Amino acid sequence: MALIPAAGGGCGESSTPSPSIRSPSPANSDVEWDSFDPQAYVRHNYAVLRADDREILRRTRDFFAETTLSDACCVDVGSGANLYPALSLLPIARTLDLCDWSASNVRWLSTQIASYDELWDPYWQVCAEHPAYSAVTDPRGRLAQVGRVLRTSVFDLPRRAWDAGTMFFVACSISADQAEAEHAIGSFLHALRPGSPFVVTVMLGSRGYHVGEHLFPAVALQRAEVVATIATSAYDLDVHEVQPPTPLRDGYLSMLLATGRSHG
Numbered sequence: 001m002a003l004i005p006a007a008g009g010g011c012g013e014s015s016t017p018s019p020s021i022r023s024p025s026p027a028n029s030d031v032e033w034d035s036f037d038p039q040a041y042v043r044h045n046y047a048v049l050r051a052d053d054r055e056i057l058r059r060t061r062d063f064f065a066e067t068t069l070s071d072a073c074c075v076d077v078g079s080g081a082n083l084y085p086a087l088s089l090l091p092i093a094r095t096l097d098l099c100d101w102s103a104s105n106v107r108w109l110s111t112q113i114a115s116y117d118e119l120w121d122p123y124w125q126v127c128a129e130h131p132a133y134s135a136v137t138d139p140r141g142r143l144a145q146v147g148r149v150l151r152t153s154v155f156d157l158p159r160r161a162w163d164a165g166t167m168f169f170v171a172c173s174i175s176a177d178q179a180e181a182e183h184a185i186g187s188f189l190h191a192l193r194p195g196s197p198f199v200v201t202v203m204l205g206s207r208g209y210h211v212g213e214h215l216f217p218a219v220a221l222q223r224a225e226v227v228a229t230i231a232t233s234a235y236d237l238d239v240h241e242v243q244p245p246t247p248l249r250d251g252y253l254s255m256l257l258a259t260g261r262s263h264g
């Protein structure tokens, strides 16, 4: 799970001024995304496999396994420093594009797809509880083989270019502007060919998150508006809310996981 507020932070009320944001209500282009520290992000969010991520990964795994898709052109948008969406696409992928706009995240992703850190092994073990995934005997090698990292903005994705996709904790977390969140969701769904299965996750009620010393913006999305935005460009929608495991993590209300098929 992404976006756990750093200690003392949360809800955008940090007293630490951030050099990453120059505006009180920043748009995506106002943010210095190259200052995103992937190591700090991973340490804070993914060093230990948490119950909420496990649940999201299981649901994502089961969804893609049920599609019986294979040999697909897959994409993960706004990959940042999280490999588990990419792992969830591995069994069905002929190619797997990991896209992000931050140069620091792109560098991190390039290193990780060549041979990912052991930290991600427990995430793959969750995947491998399903036979469609355990059939991939060398996930590290497979990701190196099919993975490709692209420095691309979610707002510049080509239309109808991929057969399956994921976008985790991006729409809510790339600006403080709700219209940009909706634009990001639409852009992602239109980047998929008609009928393509997808998984989108967002934080609900998020107001910002720390990565190391830097504060990054978020928009406090509500469930109904996220579902309505996705439904505009998709069908067979299934929506599930995952609650944070402990109230100590106070930067958001819950996580929403949506699966479906894109209209293209």
Ligand SMILES: C[S@@+](CC[C@H](N)C(=O)[O-])C[C@H]1O[C@@H](n2cnc3c(N)ncnc32)[C@H](O)[C@@H]1O
Pocket (backbone or CB within 6 Å): 001, 002, 003, 028, 033, 036, 077, 078, 079, 080, 081, 082, 099, 100, 101, 102, 105, 152, 153, 154, 155, 167, 168, 169, 170, 173, 174
């Ligand atoms: C909260 S992080 C989510 C990372 C990861 N998907 C996860 O699940 O933890 C938001 C990500 O969006 C990326 N990002 C910001 N603006 C973007 C844009 N215009 N296009 C694509 N990615 C962007 C950031 O670099 C960052 O990696």
